[in-house]
Amino acid sequence: MTGAQKPTGRIPGFLRRREWLLAVLIVIVYFVFNSQLPESYTVVNLLNQSRVYMVDVGFMAVGMLMVLILGDIDISVASIAALASTVMAVTYNAGQGLPFLVSVGLMLLVGLVCGLINGLLVTRFHELFPMIITLATQTLYRGIAYIILKDQSAGSFPSWFSKDLGYGSVRILGVEVPLMLICILAVFPLYYLWIHRTAPGRRMFAAGTNITASRYSGVRTDRLKMTAFVFNGVMAAVAGIFLCSRTGSVKYTIAAGFEMQAIAVAILGGASTSGGRGSVVGLLLALVLMTALKNGLMLLYNDAFILNLSIGLMLILIVLVPNLWNMYRSMRTLRRQRLAISKS
């Protein structure tokens, strides 16, 4: 137990919850990089770069969190984003095809259908692991994207899409806040209520904790799983929208590797691959932490390889620290008990 979900009383004070641990780390990371790069590493710069590090992975992680809470996993999300983006770019056809908003609607539909396929396979074939099923659909979806686009790239989106949504910002309290950052931040309060305060949200945690006991308690677990996979598919498509607006063009390789980042962020935020745990606030803080860390490392080393390494280190660190704390605490309690015995 890392103590992320239930206060075990073993991890003292402010470190008891994963959320606080993340908040402390964000502050530390910020001040460390700020002292190294006082000119370039600022809040304004972080807000600017949040477009690159926070938004598209963030939407995927939002969908992924629900799947992880249910104790499943979906590694096809990046491929869903790629397929959905491909369909959008091809049907819009640089203004020659369908109206742009229809193409975007089609994109969301593709996400929904892909999620539905994942969900159907997972709920109909209980003996297959979701990991294997989505590994298959991962290659399938990206394969279809390749068949449609081959090695070509497609783009030429309307200017409001690639300029205003992609790089536009809104002035709030004298600070330029990217439009797409506002979009993802707006999702979190609603998502919080859904996951942590509604009956279906509670039942998702129940199903992830013990699926048999939940089914015996009248929880319709297959229905919840379908919801999670479909929502995850749609969120992947939404991630695709923002990715397209930022990059301005689509290739079949778009978003490659994003699924692992989404899983990593969700786990950093307190979710567990064994299910039943996860936190929306933790997810948001984990996203902020990743942004702060990646941005700083990019400014310092200007090498994308350092990014993957940093995520790995951060994951090990944050999963390990509460466990080490627990070990230390129980050892101390034991020593005290032994002392008390030897005295008496």
Place this chain on the structure above:
Amino acid sequence: MTQQAHSTRTLGRETVAPVLQVEHISKLFPGIKALDDVHFDLRPGEIHALVGENGAGKSTLIKVLTGVHQPDGGRILMDGKPVVMTDPLVARRHGIAAIYQHLAAYPHLSVAENIFMCNEQRQGKGPFISWRTTHRRAEELLRSLGSTISPGELMGALSVAQQQIAEIAKALSQEARVLIMDEPTAALSRRESEELYNIVRRLRDQGTAIILISHRLEDTFTLADRVSVLRDGRSIGTWQVEEVTADTLVSHMVGRSIDQYYPNKSSQVGEELLRVEGLSRTGFFGDISFSLHAGEILGLTGLVGAGRTEVVEALCGVTCPDTGQIYLKGHPVTIHSPHDALKQGISLLPEDRQKQGLLLPWSIQHNITLLRLDQHLKGGLLSYPSECKVGEEYVRLLSIKAQTPQEPVESLSGGNQQKVVIAKLLTADARILIMDEPTKGVDVGSKAAIYQIMVDLAAQGYGILMVSSEMPEVLNLCDRALVMRSGRISAMLRRQEFTPEKLLSAALPLSAERKGEEVLHG
């Protein structure tokens, strides 16, 4: 405290030096003293029962003996010499073998492979396993136990009783001098238990020392030579089995005497709640017909494997019957899922509370409210105060022993966990309550409390269908009893007609009836 545990006494035959002695053993876990100055001794050729409520420290003692845990004080002696069990392998080298409650078998491997796991029969000194030797030796061991299991069979294809025997064969293959059996009969029917008893007796007569842990007092009295009681991690005493009665043993275990084990059931049987006609599921049960009334406790008994659990699972929508009709208050209904069953007013207390009944890391109150989250919604959102209120209410109502309703259920004793499952079911407003082995793995004190709850519920107009393997339970609680034999109802008895003989003869397979008589009178 009749005696010091490490004194040497006669066994009725001759004075024997103990093979294993435990002196002043203490074991600490953060915040709890699991074992406190525990004494215990074991002589060759005796069956020594170790009894106590859940959490009394039996399992911890076993883990200390087998080297899983290291004691914080005291020592273990084998043949009078102190030994240190640094890990399970060392314990095994000293000849201590344990067969656990939840079998640690490899279901996808053959019986022979299971028996020689970590003790593989190699070709000479080479790296390769000799399958011929493995199978031959496995066969010898199994036949020596009087079993007909084929060594090539998959472990997972065996019944629990047969797996138990394979585990004993495994212990024998390691030349165990001390055999620890943790709840060996928990999942066995009466007849299978009897077979196991015979094997255990044979081992004893060959000189193996056996520690038997069981919640069934019956096991202790039919098998053991001596019995030791543990309570709250302390040794309470050791007695010759002939010296004690069930009542005194129980009062030593709970620390007080239980005045009335089975409450008086006085409720009137009312209208019909549930009627089942010709329910069948191919391969599991067939032609099941009965009815359940308000205020009634209806027993469903029979041997393990007779299809009782399968019948109640079909009633609750866990599985679907092939044919037959279920009527609720006279109206035909179809039930496709546990969700449907709850909506229609049928709730199930499943057999395995840890796997099927509870979310172990969750708090008591969140477990209780899971069934009816809709009752706690305010403006579409879950209301924490409302959940707290219901949690507190049920903790008080069923006297669940916990500091707060926010405590995780995994920290409760088995009996209190069972009460949490019952509390959850009560929130459903389902008048039909199906309880599958409600007192399985529950300590004596809680058993009495659960019986009282069942009787109270019947008095409030609930209809209770209780699946039970424990005959005293059926005899003392039920208004009527259905007996199942190989998937069919073989008898329906009223309270006035209840005798152990009638129940047993209806439960036993027809060809084995004679054997059953022997069991009964022998």
